[in-house]
Ligand SMILES: Nc1ncnc2c1ncn2[C@@H]1O[C@H](COP(=O)(O)OP(=O)(O)OP(=O)(O)O)[C@@H](O)[C@H]1O
């Protein structure tokens with residue numbers, strides 16, 4: 278079932294793209310902040326740009342908003358080329374990481390600022406402001422100034438201000454970064470509910486993979502200005518297309534090896550360290566030439582560790598060197614006979630085995646052929 | 655709270671004495687009955703009465719105030735434009751030169767500024783016929799020239815602190831750049847404009863050297879009158895005048911302080 282060539286950059290289903298980015302690049306001197314990015318985002322999607330610090334997420338977002346112009350490539354919003362359109366003419370609004378609330382205006386004036394620029398009539402504007410403020414549950418604080426609000430309230434004002442103009446796309450640059458853990462988790466669900474209720478396309482920038490997985494329909498994983506993989510959270514987790522994505526999303530055991538044979542949808546790989554041969558099921562039609570060096574990726578929760586041999590096709594032996602007890606599950610760090618370290622996550626069920634594994638014990642490791650993925654990059 | 659050591663208190667008292675005793679003496683002696691500036695002859699406000707009748711002094715004071723207000727306003731406009739150019743427009747060609755030239759008047763000896771302004775006005779008049787002789791106008795122009803540098807420094811500091819994303823947020827919400835300036839940037843840097851204006855106003859009000867170079871027959875500023883009359887002998891009238899000026903300046907500074915502190919909470 279596993280493979281190395283899943284449909285990575287699939288277009289967003291049947292929904293027409295509200296945003297298409299075509300080979301867009303942005304350089305700052307020698308730094309290529311955004312490097313030939315291709316992206317299509319559908320109407321109503323909750324899309325996340327995920328990557329570590331400095332990979333170009335903010336730059337890409339600012340290109341969509343119009344604060345950075347692409348050095349090459351095009352940006353189309355609703356089918357219209359807006360590569361050179363200034364920010365004030367784009368049907369896109371942004372929630373800044375620092376919130377950027379106007380300190381000299383009340384909450385209501387902050388939220389109404391964009392509507393005033395449109396020349397919307399006073400009464401209509403007041404109605405709209407009241408509507409979005411009630412959407413984020415801030416109606417009672419309309420008359421306050423930003424410095425009289427808590428961090429979470431400021432965040433919601435920024436959100437309300439971004440939504441007030443009913444933009445085609447709302448861009449959010451690490452909107453939860455300044456909130457403490459508990460508030461952040463609550464706000465994640467509020468944001469998702471808000472997105473569902475308004476039907477606005479959200480593009481969220483984050484370096485927190487849990488946040489991206491929780492909130493979004495699809496995620497683009499970025500590194501050094503390039504998009505490595507785009508897909509729904511489950512796809513990225515189960516079928517990463519590269520070692521980088523496998524390692525970045527969740528934790529992964531990466532076993533280097535060489536293809537030694539293929540038959541009937543099963544690839545045989547000889548591991549570099551230890552020399553065992555393991556079997557990995559792949560989709561029909563996928564094939565690997567003998568002799569190709571590949572990486573076998575197995576998620577910690579897909580591996581099993583036990584005192585007895587399992588007798589399956591994929592079996593390694595090793596010694597438990599460390600145990601992290603997390604309550605619901607335990608992570609066993611195992612050094613294999615071949616000299617590599619792997620992690621095994623197992624649920625702590627009473628009836629599973631008599632006695633839990635202990636540090637220093639010799640163990641057998643096993644996993645099902647369909648639970649591993651072959652990576653070539 | 656820690657108790658202050660007696661030494662610290664003494665040192666502080668001496669410091670304040672050194673700074674403020676001359677001013678205090680000036681204020682006290684403005685209420686002196688005696689005509690002799692250095693001898694106390696009892697309390698009286700008669701010099702304030704005399705002052706009210708001294709047209710020469712009052713005219714000079716009125717002229718000085720008008721020049722100070724005009725040049726402070728001019729300096730705020732130019733200094734703000736200058737600060738925005740330096741802080742917001744990134745690295746353009748000649749930025750370093752521009753930056754150096756706008757701050758040069760801060761360290762330029764006043765005699766040189768005054769002399770060069772005079773030469774400029776003379777040359778201009780010969781070439782174009784304008785300005786027609788030296789007057790309050792030429793003093794104001796000269797004052798704008800050097801006060802702009804001070805305003806620019808004050809406004810630059812404030813602009814530098816301001817979060818750029820505020821302006822970007824306004825652009826993002828559909829405001830054009832000029833709108834952004836008037837609705838976001840200007841209100842947020844306003845305290846520094848007020849401070850800059852007051853600074854320029856005081857600098858102009860007490861400038862003697864530059865004004866002496868570029869003033870004409872009909873345009874004698876207050877410092878010039880005070881300076882020349884003091885050379886003929888001290889007069890308690892001058893003390894009274896100085897006290898009024900002191901009161902005015904203190905009033906302005908307190909108002910400015912209240913304005914600034916009221917807005918501090920709103921800072922970005
Ligand atoms: N205005 C700029 N001038 C020069 N270099 C820049 C500029 N903006 C960004 N960069 C560089 O471009 C790269 C990408 O920056 P960007 O801000 O997009 O990263 P990011 O993914 O948002 O990181 P973070 O998670 O830390 O916010 C970085 O190497 C950064 O130093």
Ligand SMILES: [Mg+2]
Pocket residue numbers: 334335336
């Ligand atoms: Mg960023």
